[in-house]
Amino acid sequence: MKKKTKSKHIKPKSFQSTRFTVEQDDELLPFLLTHINKSRNAVKSILTRGQVEVNNTPTTKHNYKLTSGDVVSIQSNESLMKEKALIGLTVVYEDDDIIVIDKEEGLLSVATDKGNEPTAHNQLMGYVKRDHPKNRVFIVHRLDKDTSGIMLFAKKESVKRALQDSWKESVKERIYTALVEGKVKKENGTITSWLTESKTFKVYSSPHDNGGKKAITHYKVTRQNNDYSLLEVSLETGRKNQIRVHMQSIGHPIVGDKKYGATSNPLKRLGLHATTLVFNHPTTGKKMVFKSKIPRSFIKKTQVSK
Template sequence: MASKYHSKNKQQPKSLQFKVEEASELLPFLIKVMSNRSRNSVKSILARGQVTVDDHIETKYNYALHPGQKVTILKNKAAIKQNVLIGMSILYEDDAVIVINKEAGLLAIATEKEKKQTAYHQLMEYVRQEDPDNRIFVVHRLDKGTSGVMLFAKQKEVKQTLQNNWKRVVKERTYVALVEGEVTKQDGYISSWLKESKAHRVYSSPIKNDGQLAITRYKVMQSNEDFSLLEVKLETGRKNQIRVHMEDLGHPIVGDKKYGSKHNVIGRLGLHAKVLSFQHPTTGQLLLFQADVPKSFLKKSK
């Protein structure tokens, strides 16, 4: 059973929102609330990433819904053609950069399996509506399962300036991580040398100088016996750094099976890029962007 409680305003993408009133799997729920559509049509909407559950994109047919959750559905194919950005929103844009808030479940860039349903592809189409010669450039990445603030450049020179001076221009990069277990030490830091295996799994080497130096600082925001919510600051930006260091700490990130997690109680990876502050590459102005901590993180760690 579901109740429709409001549609988004005209300035935002056309969508339908439903509140879950009784436990169900996602596909049967969608078939019920979209009774005017065929089963295959509903499956296609799911596959295209047009369905969001609470704070993440969900494509699994058998995803378990619980009472109180919010399901958002972008209306139809026509909505996609009307410049709808799926799985993200623009926080800031000027002639040099675009800053977005990415949802968990959206790829940042293309993979062999998925070329179009990415932040990069959507933003490229978005800027080309103004001028077909416009382009965007990837400055840094967030994993598919990670949500939050992400920066793109609109000029090649701007991308190079940002990447070449990343340590100097980025003033703050703060994440929040929902991890398994109660972290008893209220703050601390982890330092190790990271390497990557042939299976693309990053790990901490026991040998000094064997790999890339990675330093992660953390502070406990709230915790209970089962879960802790940590504020995490990066002193280095290595691939999968936070995920590896949380496993090293003995408190893997919720939903991160690759790095030791045994639970997926929120249906997504428990990692969110909360704050990105940087010096604007052309004006020199200090900018700061924030993306709210997902409610599911706060709820589980109370």
């Protein structure tokens, strides 16, 4: 008889999932069979439907190798159905105070006066109201419609205020990946300027203090060829369209960004992705780190031809 794998059972209050911490090497299917009170076929179906994650990474492999310390998460059917109803976003973390999502390009963060198209905010409102009709979601910060990546929401107005009031102190890193036109000559640099917005909602940059909002952007080149450069961009300030305007100001606009000087659109989207968000949790004070993979299309455009 196979020896039962030891584990610690964890069931977070605010997640519709069950988690186990592995204490002895095993394969995934046998591990699940010893920890879920269901038939072999039912467990296989749970795997096939994508309800199982190992260390926050989904897997459907029956023979996935587990090692001591791995965390296996099993999403409930109810939670799976709730998440499948979301369009253009994935919930990557949720607790009683916050929701962190990975947003796709083309999805508005919040509603505009121009129409009733889906937004990240209104979809998340519906998402939390499935648990209780009085639940709400509050905007903490925004991403442009055509920018993808990590975005943070609050589940209580008090948490929203706490995050926004302490934003500079609480947020430790905001890193974006930008695909820009041309070969950037300086491997790294800092752009400092003052930004003003026109009546037509276009942002302009001035190297001198003209009464606008001071904006500071740090960048470094990670890949490039003669046509495009891939940059890791770190924000010291978070102004509207800051990265887009600053990239234009150094003569390397973000691809697909016609509004700010781009002449090409090889991705058929804006070449900007919110890769990393690091902040202190507004309630627990714990350091929270969230990352989103760089779109493969960004990397392909900076391959060097042989």
